[in-house]
Amino acid sequence: MTAALSAEGLHTYYGKSHILHGVSLSVAEGKITALLGRNGAGKTTTLRSLMGLTPAREGKITIFGEDTTRWPTFRVAASGVGYVPEGRRIFANLSVEENLKVPLERGGPWTIERIYKLFPRLEERKLNRGRQLSGGEQEMLSIGRALLLNPRLLILDEPSQGLAPLIVREVFRIVQQMKAEGISVLLVEQNARMSLEIADDAYVLDDGIVVYSGPAHELAADEARVRALAGASAEEWTLT
Numbered sequence: 001m002t003a004a005l006s007a008e009g010l011h012t013y014y015g016k017s018h019i020l021h022g023v024s025l026s027v028a029e030g031k032i033t034a035l036l037g038r039n040g041a042g043k044t045t046t047l048r049s050l051m052g053l054t055p056a057r058e059g060k061i062t063i064f065g066e067d068t069t070r071w072p073t074f075r076v077a078a079s080g081v082g083y084v085p086e087g088r089r090i091f092a093n094l095s096v097e098e099n100l101k102v103p104l105e106r107g108g109p110w111t112i113e114r115i116y117k118l119f120p121r122l123e124e125r126k127l128n129r130g131r132q133l134s135g136g137e138q139e140m141l142s143i144g145r146a147l148l149l150n151p152r153l154l155i156l157d158e159p160s161q162g163l164a165p166l167i168v169r170e171v172f173r174i175v176q177q178m179k180a181e182g183i184s185v186l187l188v189e190q191n192a193r194m195s196l197e198i199a200d201d202a203y204v205l206d207d208g209i210v211v212y213s214g215p216a217h218e219l220a221a222d223e224a225r226v227r228a229l230a231g232a233s234a235e236e237w238t239l240t
């Protein structure tokens with residue numbers, strides 16, 4: 001099967017702190033890949049390395065067959081990678097509609113009208129400023145903005161963080177819809193149970209090392225293993 005993305009042996013540092021110790025992973029085209037792990041395991045750092053925000057010092061990154069290892073972030077994004085960072089990073093002082101006008105359109109099926117169809121709530125709030133939105137609305141805006149790049153690969157960093165359970169379901173439904181649209185997805189999550197339900201493949205990181213890679217359903221069937229590998233709490237399988 002073709003890989004949308006593959007990373008081999010990434011070593012990433014913040015100054016002298018060695019955070020990723022040879023991380024390898026692959027996102028199959030048209031599939032959802034979950035990247036799990038407890039707080040501080042290195043998930044965000046992995047995504048930042050893939051996007052060229054914190055470039056890896058060693059290793060190789062291939063996205064849709066191109067070696068992007070040394071590419072600056074804008075070039076990675078322009079090649080069709082939509083990145084929704086942790087904490088959403090929308091423009092607080094711009095309206096919803098202005099936020100959606102920020103990305104450079106790459107051309108393709110996603111337009112602002114289509115984003116409003118997908119998230120009717122955003123259309124209702126289109127004149128409101130970013131800071132007036134709820135967490136769920138901000139997440140939708142952040143996903144909508146990434147979709148306007150017409151990505152072939154969507155990278156989401158903890159989209160469910162801080163959201164009410166009902167809204168979390170909605171966000172996961174949207175992620176599944178992205179897959180149905182043919183978009184490959186790399187999903188970093190604290191919510192192990194729900195992400196394993198919708199993912200095809202899964203990785204677990206611990207201390208900058210991949211400690212599980214395999215089918216998501218295999219891991220989902222073994223709650224004790226998820227807890228052992230990723231520190232998920234018994235109740236919600238929320239990683240701690």
Ligand SMILES: Nc1ncnc2c1ncn2[C@@H]1O[C@H](COP(=O)(O)OP(=O)(O)OP(=O)(O)O)[C@@H](O)[C@H]1O
Nearest residue numbers: 014017019037038039040041042043044045046086
């Ligand atoms: N800017 C930074 N400078 C120095 N160390 C950092 C920086 N950002 C993260 N770290 C450290 O790198 C390690 C990995 O952090 P990272 O954010 O990648 O983990 P994570 O798995 O995404 O966790 P979380 O769920 O908390 O976001 C942690 O030990 C963290 O303290």
